[in-house]
Amino acid sequence: MFMQVRSTLLVLAVLASCNNTDDATPATPVNNNFDVSSATLLRSGMLMGSGSYTVTGTASVYESNGSRVLLLDPFASSNGPDLKVYLSTTDNAASFVNLGDLKSTTGKQVYSIPSTVDITQMKFVLIWCQQFSVRFGKAETS
């Protein structure tokens, strides 16, 4: 009984926290400068939301001038705290690299990919609420 009550309270706390707008991701649209015509498309996939969260758009990995970037364009996401952009081996972040804070819940945005990352292994793009370990959305790139 005690464990059930405790578990319920924790779940409610997490759900409430992930919908907390006090420390939410910026919602002002961004428009990062990136010219796809001068870059090589390596992988891409469609973004989709998880559970009650909405994430839409396209995630693409490009190589440009010897560097690789992740482009989210178009992009829109539900808001939440501590949202990160992960490249992961699985859709549940079994092994991942954090590309940084989600810059905005909407708009074209570019993230640098470290040279050490094997993008054939890290084929999932995740929009991830790190503090509360909740996936907002994902894309499997190919």
Place this chain on the structure above:
Amino acid sequence: MRANVTVILSILCIGAAMAQEENTTNYGSLTGAYGEREGSASVEFFHNWKLGKSRKFLIGIGGRFTSYFGSDHYFSSAPASLASDDTKSDSLLLPSSNIFALNAAINLAYRITDKFDVGFDIDAIGLSFGGKQDGFYLNGNMGQATMASPTSFNVLLIGNNDRGTLNSEFYIRYFFKENLGIKVAYQYLFTEYTTDTAVQQVPEANDRFRHKAQMVSLGITKVF
């Protein structure tokens, strides 16, 4: 470690020797603590010796059972060689944590008036148990899923050399009856998990991660 245990035992022996008139009192308390996305419940019992001419100083030994539960907390590298340097410390993020700890503990108190006392108690040595939890090991911008269990053995040492789950409180207590009091405390609770494998490898292999919970607690004390 041996030196610390010796010091603690010496203090207790001195206390016992000074209590030649067997002027002792026993306290039992139930305490609940609350913090940000975490809490604890504890049951403790202390056998105290009254010291000094006025017998206002109390020193006691006893035991405490603590149940800690929390969600979405970062645990940092626990070994002293890593914990003392932020550049060497990695993190374990646990969506859910629940540890039960049974420890021998020490109590020090001063009876301000017949109605009030202030004091400090701290766990010294004991055991922890609890279920295995899913979590994420974070090293800079890299991470991986992992599993962790409460560190089994608890021992109070100096600085960051502590190990396991150890509870401590600074408290003030008001006796509203001769043998009943309420206690308000600042609770500082170390909790520690050990990962299934040594997920941290740099600068040294490590599988122990600690969270320091700072909470406000409220308890009721019965004098026996």
